[in-house]
Amino acid sequence: MTKTDACPDSRLLFDPEAMHLREFPRAFFRGDTREIGRRLVGTWFARRHSGQWYGARIVETEAYLGMEDAAAHSYRGRRTPRVEPMYMDGGHLYVYFVYGMHHCANVVTRRAGIAEAVLLRAAECPDGSNARLLSGPGRFCAALGLTRSFNGADLLKGGDVRLFRGRGGAPRIGITVRIGVDYSGEAKTWPLRFFDRDSSAVSGPARLKKELQMTNYE
């Protein structure tokens, strides 16, 4: 967007056209948030900077439901300037700043007025290397140079941020509770974290992953 935007890591350079990646229709993003969270695993997040495309294959997400979800910023219909992008139409970005040093990027879901979103927690490099580079929501944003200048950006208007469908078969999906939401009462027990069971770039405690390897969710 502006010239001050951080340049993505060069290891993320890729060519979505050569890969024949296709986009989703708006209707996809207006669907059920939990379903979208699951289906975003295996898709490609892409950003254009100085005429070049940088991308990463998403391997971990979390769904944040609106009104009833005590872990969501939009809990009980909270509507402050920060949360406002969550109320946009499905297919927009909600990027916020946490802990005084990290950014987190979300894909807004449902239609305008319903504040739900999917947090992008981890991804893989186009060549599959560097499992740590994009592992964790803060690192994901740092590597792609995502800051609040992308807050509210539309993923479907042919702009500089886009989301492409995955290629090949659907990944094997693991499901757990969400990370870092221990304060959220009952909501912290909800199975809203989705990840590619075969990816080494998935974030979070090894213990959680291991439990999952043995629990045959889906």
Place this chain on the structure above:
DNA sequence: GCGTAGATCGTCT
């Protein structure tokens, strides 16, 4: 491998 503490600041009460 595991648990804890500290960094650091925008946001909301």
Place this chain on the structure above:
DNA sequence: GACGATCTACGCT
């Protein structure tokens, strides 16, 4: 004034 949808370093086992 308190608290994060996090990450890192460090100490211990």
